[in-house]
Amino acid sequence: MSEIKTSAKGVDYADPCTLQIKKRVYSQALLMRIPHDHTDVQDISLKIGRYNIPYGLESKKPKSELTLNNEELDALVRYISENYKPLTLGQGEYINVSEESATLVENFKRLIEGQSDTARMLIENGILSDNVFLAASVIKKRDALIELREKLQEEQPERYWQEWFTRNKWVLGSDFAQIIDERVIDTENIADYIMKSYDGFVDLVEIKKPNGLPFWASTKDHGNYVPSADLTKAITQCLNYIYAIEMEANSTKFTRRIGSRVIKPRCILIFGRSYDWNDEQREAYRILNAAYNQVSILTYDHISERAQNVLGAEAIESVGDDWMQE
Template sequence: MLYFREPHAQQDVDGENMPMDWDEPTYFDRRPASSGQVSFCDALTLRDNRAVCIKALPYFIPHNSTRSELALKIIREDKRSGEPCEISLKEDELRALKKHIAQCLSVAEQDEDGQFLVLRTDALPAQVDMSDDAARALGGALDNRAFARRVTQHVDPESLARAFSASVRIGELRSAVTELRQNLNEGKTREDVYQNWCECHSWVFGNAYVARDDQRAIGLGDQVDVMMKSAANGLRDIFELKRPDAKVLIFDKTHKNWYWSSDTASAIGQCHRYLDTLHRVGMQGFDPNHPEYVAYHPRAVVVIGRSQGWNDAQLRALHGLNSRMHGISVMTYDQLLAQCEALLSQITRTADEQDASEDIPA
């Protein structure tokens, strides 16, 4: 069997990318042992001199319900006495050792002794809830005064890691808010721009939701923009994104009242059909492939248009029209941006308070 791998990125079972250097193809002959209970490959000779021979023998333990488990036997033979010494390592022990060796090698590249925080930055953009913003935020985290103070005052590596993680996360959120603001200020109106942004930053919809679903098709011909899982009950709600240049409200001069524009009314009708479909198919799960996706009387949020420069009468009209609808609400992109900024401010304030409470007096 022939496998092709990226030369510097091996995928771990737990999703981690560990750097590897494979200068040439490696041949493995996996064959059953005489006992018939395990299989093995040729041993790797680690050391062979006049006094001792050390080899690493990989073997594979089959399981009925899961894949085969890797184990490794370290065999040390004293050539003078002829006595062998064997140590067997299980797969979880091998993975822990592999990670530790990679970290130690990173420290070995430094010329002087000292205290080091080993951080893998290459995998940050590949995480589910991370994006390229996280990588860009690394510089900001290192330049953060609170983080620098923590580095100089604390020696606990777990505390350092938490401080760095918080700084990176805040930097990512700040970068995402800036990107949304720039998209609006530059007049970008394509729906897919904002749909892609929301898919990368589902936290924008608030702490009431725990995760964005990859599933978007809820029925034949019905595909929602974003579907989110409620933190309270695990049920699904939907978010429909429309163009930011669409008109939200229209004023009736004859009756002196505000009403939904045709674009907004169309989006509300579209959500009405989506909610009917989602409620019907989601009560028992979508299908055998997605039994965990459930919905019961779901709600929908329409994001459409701009409210920058609105007066109090327009803002009250939007609030009033929303309060008289059931299960569907409408918000503008400026309100979405304000929601992002409020959430960022809250997270930043909480992180600063935690940092102040954990500071050690000089």
């Protein structure tokens, strides 16, 4: 039986348990009983950490750490006790996000958001299944899609949508590896986003607010749907950005500033709504997009459909059809 010790700060703790030792790091779990001032209540907490081994196990420099409080620890113990056996029988029987484990997944998502090292440590040591991390990611994306559909019913400024896409760049597709912090192309041109594509080159994203800017002109031209004046201006702006960034292609100072090279940049323009289009308008959109080699136009409804396709129909709870109205 482990010996219970007391730290200089009055925290009782059990002998730490080494979970795994590798060449450069080791992982360890530590149970603690933490007293509260002015009350007899004491919480049991669990600290899980991965530590470097520059000079052996004496090193306590954390590579990553996660401390679960009493409530989270109870949830984790329940989860493991209820699901460990199904895991040994087959991964397909391991987790059902729609039932009790959903609460744990939400807690896990909150705890490890932005801490991929911690998530990886828990998974590698068998404390949590990688399915939990996947489920947490699905929940986060589902929430983003629900937020998108709700906010499309409201009048939001362009700044709001810029921030939403910053938090949810996954909806733009797998071509984009990251958003580059730098937005300034030159003294006259500032893009919404300069993106680094998966091949290491620069692309652009330009965002206009979804409501109040018509996609099609109010009247047809020779029986054809044509872009509105606002859309034509936005397309022209994208083409000017592309031209400006191509002019900087040979600038060592510019490429060093953005950390990527410039070769044949493309621009995604997010503009307007399309939920109420008829077949003729959808055909006109296809023709319009085909006319540009370096600009691709998407509506907010295209973004919504793309996001749902990424998640899969089963990952999204029904949020009704009201989101389709302006």
